[in-house]
Amino acid sequence: MSYCKKTYVAGKTIIVEKGYRTEYQAGMKRKNRKNVSKEAVKNNNQKQAIKKLTLLMNANFKIGDLHLVLTYRKEERPLPEVARKNLEKFIRKLRALYRKNDKELKYIHTTEYKNSAIHHHLLINYFDIAK
Known part of the structure; x- marks a missing residue:
């Protein structure tokens, strides 16, 4: 084989x-399924x-790009659906900032809430905002 x-x-x-x-290949038989x-x-x-x-x-992504952890205050923790909308709003604003500076926003995100307090992890490409 x-x-x-x-x-x-x-x-x-x-x-x-x-x-x-x-x-x-033609003529070969598959083994019994386990x-x-x-x-x-x-x-x-x-x-x-x-x-x-x-x-x-x-x-x-490359070395120097950013890993963000976005958390909520204990007394202001939203439900998962609201947290998703908050994250979408944050990404829209971030994308607008990147476009304003002629950059493309690349990101990967996930939200954790089952085993801990609700929070978001984002990996985004870096650019110098000060320029």
């Missing part, structure tokens, strides 16, 4: 993966999500 080589180029990062082909546990599927999905995010970050 031959193997397949996949190469991903993202920014300054090159990731090479080698694995066996999943395609079958029962895959839900835990194995979850682990595989987590690995794929990490790889996808890593490639996205390496392709679009």
Whole structure:
């Protein structure tokens, strides 16, 4: 059985993966299907999500870009839907600031609230506002 080589180029990062082909040639029969546990599927999905995010970050961001953590005061913590709207408003204003300075805003964001106080993580490209 031959193997397949996949190469991903993202920014300054090159990731090479080698694995066996999943395609079958004419006349070959597939083996009986094994029962895959839900835990194995979850682990595989987590690995794929990490790889996808890593490639996205390496392709679009560089050293010096900003990681922002936006939090709320304890007495002013909103519901998740309101927090999402607040984040969208913040990104709109940030995008307007970047456009005003002829820059393109690149960002990745996530909101956490299930295991801790609600807060937002943003990764944005840097530009010097003072100029």
